[in-house]
Amino acid sequence: MRRYETLFIVTPDSSEEDLKAVAEKIQGVVTGMNGKLVNYKEQGKKKLAYNVKKQNKGYYVLMDYLGLADLVAELERNMRLDERILKYITLKLADTVDPEDFEVQEPEPSEDTESVAEVEPEVDETVETQESEEER
Protein backbone atom coordinates (compact mmCIF):
# COMPACT_ATOMS: atom_id res chain seq x y z
CA MET A 1 0.00 0.00 0.00
CA ARG A 2 0.99 3.59 -0.43
CA ARG A 3 0.70 6.38 1.99
CA TYR A 4 -0.97 9.55 0.80
CA GLU A 5 -1.83 12.89 2.22
CA THR A 6 -4.63 15.09 0.98
CA LEU A 7 -5.14 18.66 1.99
CA PHE A 8 -8.44 20.17 0.94
CA ILE A 9 -10.46 23.30 1.49
CA VAL A 10 -14.12 23.22 2.50
CA THR A 11 -16.29 26.19 1.72
CA PRO A 12 -16.39 28.77 4.56
CA ASP A 13 -20.17 29.01 4.83
CA SER A 14 -20.48 25.39 5.89
CA SER A 15 -21.76 24.68 9.34
CA GLU A 16 -20.46 22.20 11.88
CA GLU A 17 -22.84 19.69 10.41
CA ASP A 18 -21.66 20.30 6.89
CA LEU A 19 -18.09 19.70 8.00
CA LYS A 20 -19.18 16.51 9.67
CA ALA A 21 -21.02 15.42 6.56
CA VAL A 22 -17.96 16.10 4.41
CA ALA A 23 -15.77 14.19 6.85
CA GLU A 24 -18.12 11.25 6.80
CA LYS A 25 -18.37 11.19 3.06
CA ILE A 26 -14.63 11.47 2.47
CA GLN A 27 -13.75 8.94 5.12
CA GLY A 28 -16.40 6.67 3.69
CA VAL A 29 -14.68 6.78 0.31
CA VAL A 30 -11.34 5.89 1.88
CA THR A 31 -12.64 2.95 3.88
CA GLY A 32 -14.99 1.88 1.11
CA MET A 33 -12.08 1.39 -1.27
CA ASN A 34 -10.00 -0.70 1.11
CA GLY A 35 -8.02 2.28 2.23
CA LYS A 36 -6.90 2.89 5.76
CA LEU A 37 -7.37 6.23 7.41
CA VAL A 38 -4.39 7.27 9.50
CA ASN A 39 -5.39 10.77 10.44
CA TYR A 40 -8.15 13.24 9.67
CA LYS A 41 -7.59 16.68 11.02
CA GLU A 42 -9.57 19.85 10.59
CA GLN A 43 -7.21 22.77 10.72
CA GLY A 44 -9.86 25.40 11.10
CA LYS A 45 -10.93 28.38 9.07
CA LYS A 46 -8.12 30.19 7.34
CA LYS A 47 -7.88 33.07 4.97
CA LEU A 48 -7.01 32.02 1.45
CA ALA A 49 -4.11 33.64 -0.36
CA TYR A 50 -6.41 34.28 -3.30
CA ASN A 51 -10.09 33.80 -4.01
CA VAL A 52 -11.21 30.31 -4.89
CA LYS A 53 -14.71 29.98 -6.31
CA LYS A 54 -15.39 33.51 -5.08
CA GLN A 55 -14.53 32.65 -1.50
CA ASN A 56 -11.72 34.29 0.41
CA LYS A 57 -11.80 31.93 3.36
CA GLY A 58 -12.03 28.24 3.88
CA TYR A 59 -11.74 25.35 6.28
CA TYR A 60 -8.55 23.40 5.72
CA VAL A 61 -8.66 19.69 6.33
CA LEU A 62 -5.64 17.44 6.28
CA MET A 63 -6.11 13.76 5.76
CA ASP A 64 -3.48 11.06 5.95
CA TYR A 65 -4.31 7.61 4.65
CA LEU A 66 -3.06 4.42 3.09
CA GLY A 67 -4.37 3.11 -0.15
CA LEU A 68 -3.81 2.47 -3.81
CA ALA A 69 -3.92 4.68 -6.85
CA ASP A 70 -7.56 3.90 -7.65
CA LEU A 71 -8.54 5.18 -4.24
CA VAL A 72 -6.86 8.50 -4.94
CA ALA A 73 -8.60 8.72 -8.29
CA GLU A 74 -11.96 8.03 -6.70
CA LEU A 75 -11.32 10.45 -3.87
CA GLU A 76 -10.35 13.25 -6.22
CA ARG A 77 -13.35 12.54 -8.41
CA ASN A 78 -15.61 12.89 -5.37
CA MET A 79 -13.91 16.11 -4.35
CA ARG A 80 -14.33 17.58 -7.79
CA LEU A 81 -18.02 16.78 -7.78
CA ASP A 82 -18.67 18.00 -4.27
CA GLU A 83 -19.47 21.68 -4.28
CA ARG A 84 -18.49 22.10 -0.66
CA ILE A 85 -14.88 21.32 -1.51
CA LEU A 86 -13.08 24.21 -3.12
CA LYS A 87 -9.68 22.75 -3.78
CA TYR A 88 -7.50 19.80 -2.92
CA ILE A 89 -3.95 18.59 -3.23
CA THR A 90 -2.77 15.00 -2.86
CA LEU A 91 0.77 13.96 -2.12
CA LYS A 92 2.31 10.56 -1.95
CA LEU A 93 4.28 10.25 1.26
CA ALA A 94 5.60 6.73 0.93
CA ASP A 95 5.56 4.10 -1.76
CA THR A 96 5.42 0.88 0.17
CA VAL A 97 3.83 0.86 3.57
CA ASP A 98 2.72 -1.99 5.73
CA PRO A 99 -0.84 -1.24 6.84
CA GLU A 100 -0.20 -3.10 10.07
CA ASP A 101 2.16 -0.36 11.20
CA PHE A 102 -0.61 2.17 11.50
CA GLU A 103 -3.36 2.61 13.97
CA VAL A 104 -6.72 3.10 12.38
CA GLN A 105 -8.20 6.61 12.72
CA GLU A 106 -8.07 8.39 16.11
CA PRO A 107 -5.84 11.45 15.76
CA GLU A 108 -3.76 10.89 18.85
CA PRO A 109 -1.07 13.42 19.56
CA SER A 110 1.50 10.74 20.27
CA GLU A 111 0.95 9.17 16.91
CA ASP A 112 1.11 12.57 15.33
CA THR A 113 4.62 13.38 16.44
CA GLU A 114 5.75 9.93 15.51
CA SER A 115 4.42 10.15 12.01
CA VAL A 116 5.93 13.61 11.50
CA ALA A 117 9.39 12.43 12.39
CA GLU A 118 9.00 9.45 10.20
CA VAL A 119 7.62 11.25 7.22
CA GLU A 120 10.02 14.11 6.77
CA PRO A 121 12.82 12.33 4.93
CA GLU A 122 10.24 10.61 2.78
CA VAL A 123 8.65 13.86 1.75
CA ASP A 124 11.92 15.15 0.40
CA GLU A 125 12.50 12.01 -1.51
CA THR A 126 9.17 12.01 -3.20
CA VAL A 127 9.05 15.68 -4.03
CA GLU A 128 10.40 15.25 -7.54
CA THR A 129 8.04 12.48 -8.46
CA GLN A 130 5.04 14.23 -6.99
CA GLU A 131 4.43 16.88 -9.59
CA SER A 132 2.47 14.74 -12.01
CA GLU A 133 0.34 13.36 -9.20
CA GLU A 134 -1.00 16.56 -7.90
CA GLU A 135 -1.13 18.68 -11.02
CA ARG A 136 -3.85 16.47 -12.37
Added chain:
Amino acid sequence: MRRRRRAFPRRKVCRFCADSSLAIDYKDPKMLKYFVTERGKIIPRRISGNCARHQRRITTAIKKARHIALMPYTTIQPH
Protein backbone atom coordinates in the same frame (compact mmCIF):
# COMPACT_ATOMS: atom_id res chain seq x y z
CA MET B 1 44.18 51.14 -12.95
CA ARG B 2 42.14 48.62 -11.08
CA ARG B 3 38.45 48.87 -11.50
CA ARG B 4 36.47 49.10 -8.33
CA ARG B 5 35.24 45.74 -7.26
CA ARG B 6 31.65 45.20 -6.33
CA ALA B 7 31.20 44.83 -2.62
CA PHE B 8 31.61 41.21 -1.76
CA PRO B 9 28.63 39.96 0.17
CA ARG B 10 29.27 37.55 2.97
CA ARG B 11 29.34 34.00 1.72
CA LYS B 12 26.06 32.56 2.79
CA VAL B 13 25.61 29.01 3.97
CA CYS B 14 22.46 27.13 3.18
CA ARG B 15 20.42 27.32 6.34
CA PHE B 16 18.85 23.93 5.75
CA CYS B 17 22.21 22.25 5.47
CA ALA B 18 23.42 24.04 8.57
CA ASP B 19 20.40 23.03 10.63
CA SER B 20 18.91 19.69 9.78
CA SER B 21 16.00 20.24 12.15
CA LEU B 22 14.45 22.72 9.71
CA ALA B 23 11.87 21.00 7.61
CA ILE B 24 10.58 22.19 4.27
CA ASP B 25 6.85 21.71 4.19
CA TYR B 26 4.32 23.18 1.79
CA LYS B 27 1.80 23.34 4.65
CA ASP B 28 3.90 25.90 6.49
CA PRO B 29 3.49 29.20 4.66
CA LYS B 30 5.04 31.13 7.53
CA MET B 31 8.37 29.53 6.88
CA LEU B 32 8.08 29.65 3.11
CA LYS B 33 7.17 33.32 3.22
CA TYR B 34 10.79 33.94 3.99
CA PHE B 35 11.77 32.79 0.51
CA VAL B 36 9.44 34.95 -1.54
CA THR B 37 9.40 38.67 -2.21
CA GLU B 38 6.59 40.92 -1.04
CA ARG B 39 4.99 40.34 -4.39
CA GLY B 40 5.15 36.61 -3.95
CA LYS B 41 8.00 35.87 -6.34
CA ILE B 42 10.44 33.15 -5.34
CA ILE B 43 13.77 34.58 -4.26
CA PRO B 44 16.65 33.20 -6.35
CA ARG B 45 19.28 31.01 -4.87
CA ARG B 46 22.01 33.61 -5.27
CA ILE B 47 20.11 35.87 -2.88
CA SER B 48 18.58 33.37 -0.50
CA GLY B 49 21.86 31.49 -0.15
CA ASN B 50 20.27 28.06 -0.32
CA CYS B 51 22.10 25.16 -1.85
CA ALA B 52 20.73 23.65 -5.03
CA ARG B 53 19.01 20.75 -3.35
CA HIS B 54 17.21 22.83 -0.76
CA GLN B 55 16.35 25.61 -3.15
CA ARG B 56 14.68 23.02 -5.34
CA ARG B 57 12.66 21.73 -2.41
CA ILE B 58 11.71 25.23 -1.36
CA THR B 59 10.59 25.98 -4.89
CA THR B 60 8.37 22.91 -5.16
CA ALA B 61 6.99 23.55 -1.68
CA ILE B 62 6.09 27.12 -2.60
CA LYS B 63 4.40 25.95 -5.77
CA LYS B 64 2.36 23.42 -3.85
CA ALA B 65 1.43 26.03 -1.26
CA ARG B 66 0.30 28.32 -4.05
CA HIS B 67 -1.83 25.62 -5.54
CA ILE B 68 -3.74 25.07 -2.31
CA ALA B 69 -4.11 28.83 -1.69
CA LEU B 70 -1.80 29.01 1.29
CA MET B 71 0.45 31.40 -0.60
CA PRO B 72 -0.34 33.90 -3.32
CA TYR B 73 0.68 33.53 -6.92
CA THR B 74 0.76 37.29 -7.05
CA THR B 75 -0.29 40.10 -4.80
CA ILE B 76 -1.43 42.27 -7.65
CA GLN B 77 -5.08 41.35 -7.77
CA PRO B 78 -6.58 40.93 -11.19
CA HIS B 79 -9.86 42.80 -11.68
